[in-house]
Amino acid sequence: MLSERRLQVLRAIVQDYVGTEEPVGSKALTERHNLGVSPATVRNDMAALEEEGFIAQPHTSAGRIPTDKGYRLFVDKLAGVKPMSPPERRAIQNFLEGAVDLDDVVARTVRLLAQLTRQVAVVQYPSLTRSTVRHVELLSLAPARLMLVLITDTGRVEQRMVDCPAPFGEASLADLRARLNSRVAGRRFADVPSLVEDLPEAFDTDDRGTVSTVLSTLLETLVEENEERLMIGGTANLTRFGHDFPLTIRPVLEALEEQVVLLKLLGEAKDPGVTVRIGHENAHEGLNSTSVVSVGYGSGGEAVAKLGVVGPTRMDYPGTMGAVRAVARYVGQILAES
Amino acid sequence: MLSERRLQVLRAIVQDYVGTEEPVGSKALTERHNLGVSPATVRNDMAALEEEGFIAQPHTSAGRIPTDKGYRLFVDKLAGVKPMSPPERRAIQNFLEGAVDLDDVVARTVRLLAQLTRQVAVVQYPSLTRSTVRHVELLSLAPARLMLVLITDTGRVEQRMVDCPAPFGEASLADLRARLNSRVAGRRFADVPSLVEDLPEAFDTDDRGTVSTVLSTLLETLVEENEERLMIGGTANLTRFGHDFPLTIRPVLEALEEQVVLLKLLGEAKDPGVTVRIGHENAHEGLNSTSVVSVGYGSGGEAVAKLGVVGPTRMDYPGTMGAVRAVARYVGQILAES
DNA sequence: CCCTGGCACTCTTCGCACGCGAGTGCCAGA
DNA sequence: TCTGGCACTCGCGTGCGAAGAGTGCCAGGG
Numbered sequence: 070m071l072s073e074r075r076l077q078v079l080r081a082i083v084q085d086y087v088g089t090e091e092p093v094g095s096k097a098l099t100e101r102h103n104l105g106v107s108p109a110t111v112r113n114d115m116a117a118l119e120e121e122g123f124i125a126q127p128h129t130s131a132g133r134i135p136t137d138k139g140y141r142l143f144v145d146k147l148a149g150v151k152p153m154s155p156p157e158r159r160a161i162q163n164f165l166e167g168a169v170d171l172d173d174v175v176a177r178t179v180r181l182l183a184q185l186t187r188q189v190a191v192v193q194y195p196s197l198t199r200s201t202v203r204h205v206e207l208l209s210l211a212p213a214r215l216m217l218v219l220i221t222d223t224g225r226v227e228q229r230m231v232d233c234p235a236p237f238g239e240a241s242l243a244d245l246r247a248r249l250n251s252r253v254a255g256r257r258f259a260d261v262p263s264l265v266e267d268l269p270e271a272f273d274t275d276d277r278g279t280v281s282t283v284l285s286t287l288l289e290t291l292v293e294e295n296e297e298r299l300m301i302g303g304t305a306n307l308t309r310f311g312h313d314f315p316l317t318i319r320p321v322l323e324a325l326e327e328q329v330v331l332l333k334l335l336g337e338a339k340d341p342g343v344t345v346r347i348g349h350e351n352a353h354e355g356l357n358s359t360s361v362v363s364v365g366y367g368s369g370g371e372a373v374a375k376l377g378v379v380g381p382t383r384m385d386y387p388g389t390m391g392a393v394r395a396v397a398r399y400v401g402q403i404l405a406e407s
Numbered sequence: 408m409l410s411e412r413r414l415q416v417l418r419a420i421v422q423d424y425v426g427t428e429e430p431v432g433s434k435a436l437t438e439r440h441n442l443g444v445s446p447a448t449v450r451n452d453m454a455a456l457e458e459e460g461f462i463a464q465p466h467t468s469a470g471r472i473p474t475d476k477g478y479r480l481f482v483d484k485l486a487g488v489k490p491m492s493p494p495e496r497r498a499i500q501n502f503l504e505g506a507v508d509l510d511d512v513v514a515r516t517v518r519l520l521a522q523l524t525r526q527v528a529v530v531q532y533p534s535l536t537r538s539t540v541r542h543v544e545l546l547s548l549a550p551a552r553l554m555l556v557l558i559t560d561t562g563r564v565e566q567r568m569v570d571c572p573a574p575f576g577e578a579s580l581a582d583l584r585a586r587l588n589s590r591v592a593g594r595r596f597a598d599v600p601s602l603v604e605d606l607p608e609a610f611d612t613d614d615r616g617t618v619s620t621v622l623s624t625l626l627e628t629l630v631e632e633n634e635e636r637l638m639i640g641g642t643a644n645l646t647r648f649g650h651d652f653p654l655t656i657r658p659v660l661e662a663l664e665e666q667v668v669l670l671k672l673l674g675e676a677k678d679p680g681v682t683v684r685i686g687h688e689n690a691h692e693g694l695n696s697t698s699v700v701s702v703g704y705g706s707g708g709e710a711v712a713k714l715g716v717v718g719p720t721r722m723d724y725p726g727t728m729g730a731v732r733a734v735a736r737y738v739g740q741i742l743a744e745s
Numbered sequence: 746c747c748c749t750g751g752c753a754c755t756c757t758t759c760g761c762a763c764g765c766g767a768g769t770g771c772c773a774g775a
Numbered sequence: 776t777c778t779g780g781c782a783c784t785c786g787c788g789t790g791c792g793a794a795g796a797g798t799g800c801c802a803g804g805g
Contacts, residue, residue: 094768107778112769130768130785170567172636206546206556218544218556218564226556226566298510304642305660318656322643432797445749450798468756468797 092132137348183303188380320355430470475686521641526718658693706742
């Protein structure tokens with residue numbers, strides 16, 4: 070087990086390295102933090118920390134930099150989440166309150182996160198699967214062609230075309246619309262299938278084909294998870310990464326373009342609080358030199374989607390975690406209000 | 408006026424520079440292109456071209472590179488649009504045909520353009536203003552709260568909440584819905600305002616307030632140009648730009664994040680064909696070292712939106728223009744079918 | 746009049762040696 | 776267990792010289 074002082078040394082190394090972006094040596098450490106011991110002692114501690122794999126040196130005769138393992142320990146044990154200051158909180162709230170619709174909420178959230186953390190922000194649109202149905206609408210576009218519109222409690226709207234096997238009268242349409250809504254409005258997506266199961270039986274034989282088609286389209290829409298979309302912003306912040314540029318930034322940009330990758334990334338974090346995945350903890354190898362800080366957010370108590378930031382492993386973890394958490398909280402509030 | 412041979416020299420310089428990314432000297436030119444003259448002659452021509460501002464040299468004793476003005480001449484006079492090969496055309500068509508809805512069409516188009524040109528692709532969603540109305544739907548969410556859904560001929564769906572000044576009955580709602588659709592369905596956005604002007608008069612005094620509110624929301628939606636959205640892809644291609652990295656890529660990424668900037672950029676190109684804006688011809692200074700190749704596309708004969716690519720001024724103009732034109736054409740077809 | 750070969754000149758780039766300084770590891774002593 | 780001292784390692788910046796690419800200019804020839 071590492072002594073208390075060694076942990077302090079590790080903490081100091083992480084803080085200094087994040088601040089200066091340069092390997093930190095024993096002398097500089099003792100000068101900037103009053104550890105009460107000499108550089109030589111710190112050197113011994115450093116040797117021990119290196120032995121354990123928490124820090125490393127880029128070349129012999131350079132200072133030390135934290136490893137992924139070192140950052141992990143720092144995040145888990147040595148640092149808390151730095152809360153946002155009241156003025157910052159107000160600014161967040163004001164900025165988000167100006168949003169006019171769901172797209173705008175998401176867009177503003179992305180900008181906000183990118184600005185606050187000076188990193189790349191990723192916000193997932195509120196997912197369908199955990200939401201509830203607010204309303205289902207059916208429009209007749211042509212005698213045998215309907216449009217199905219699904220509105221969720223988070224304000225998201227999905228529409229689908231339905232080609233009917235047979236013409237469908239206005240009266241039947243109104244009937245179906247009414248029955249459908251009385252059964253599913255306000256219900257959770259997961260419950261819908263069993264609630265509409267026997268619906269075709271209430272209709273004439275002629276109309277049953279169409280009703281079934283509509284229902285299956287509806288169910289399809291509900292489960293269609295790959296419709297999950299997300300918005301990204303602040304990619305310009307990637308240019309602050311390092312000096313060894315193209316190599317670092319290229320794979321990250323590529324990973325960011327693969328929405329599937331990002332969705333998987335966000336999906337993996339099951340923790341109810343803020344989740345941090347550091348460097349090689351990210352499955353995708355393009356993101357091996359980045360850390361992802363994410364958290365779920367939602368309109369009620371429950372999380373319906375995730376948001377987070379992607380940045381260099383050398384990031385200000387407490388600050389970033391604080392910003393992510395605060396933004397998620399306020400977005401949740403905004404969604405609940407609208 | 409420049410002699411024929413000097414134009415050939417300029418063309419050769421552009422082609423070589425685009426290929427090698429390195430300043431091209433007189434000797435290399437005569438070797439790679441059989442101009443039938445000696446390096447010394449080419450040097451004289453180069454001096455003349457430099458005098459006129461078509462080419463420049465980075466340092467005193469380096470080869471020449473084209474200036475923005477040189478590229479401009481090249482694009483206007485020296486090179487045509489390189490058509491896509493039949494296999495490429497088939498690939499484009501196949502790729503786009505798999506799309507399931509408008510979002511998907513746009514997303515696929517972005518990917519396709521980015522891959523074909525190996526540059527950053529920008530695709531504007533089909534704009535509302537020049538489209539026609541397919542259907543307007545009104546849903547009652549609460550006694551005094553409606554949802555207005557607008558469906559366009561390009562498959563785009565816009566929805567808005569409407570808070571009514573007074574409760575609005577189901578019968579009135581059905582009435583308004585029917586009247587509204589019979590007037591505006593199939594009509595162009597621009598014509599809608601005059602078509603619905605006198606609609607409130609057909610209703611009871613009680614309902615007129617609500618009807619007016621609905622109408623003004625509808626008109627608002629129609630003109631709301633800033634709702635114009637676009638999708639970007641292929642930013643990873645920026646890493647191929649050059650070696651002098653952060654400086655070049657940073658402002659470009661920033662410009663790309665400013666959707667307003669991009670929309671303005673695309674909007675400026677009035678040419679019915681493929682438009683090329685080179686280097687400083689772009690108003691936004693972050694894009695001063697890039698060229699933008701754009702073209703309008705649409706479901707019918709008329710353009711309803713733009714798409715294009717952003718890349719280094721040193722790009723393969725004929726190939727890029729060919730790709731952009733081909734993609735626009737096929738997207739138009741897809742939109743017309745759906 | 747235009748093209749060509751030759752020549753001197755300019756600059757960038759690369760390799761190399763050198764010295765500096767930061768930082769380390771280790772050891773003996775308190 | 777901590778400390779001060781000391782020798783050692785290496786990366787980095789600097790200066791210099793050679794090499795190479797490319798140019799501009801000029802005089803001669805078709």
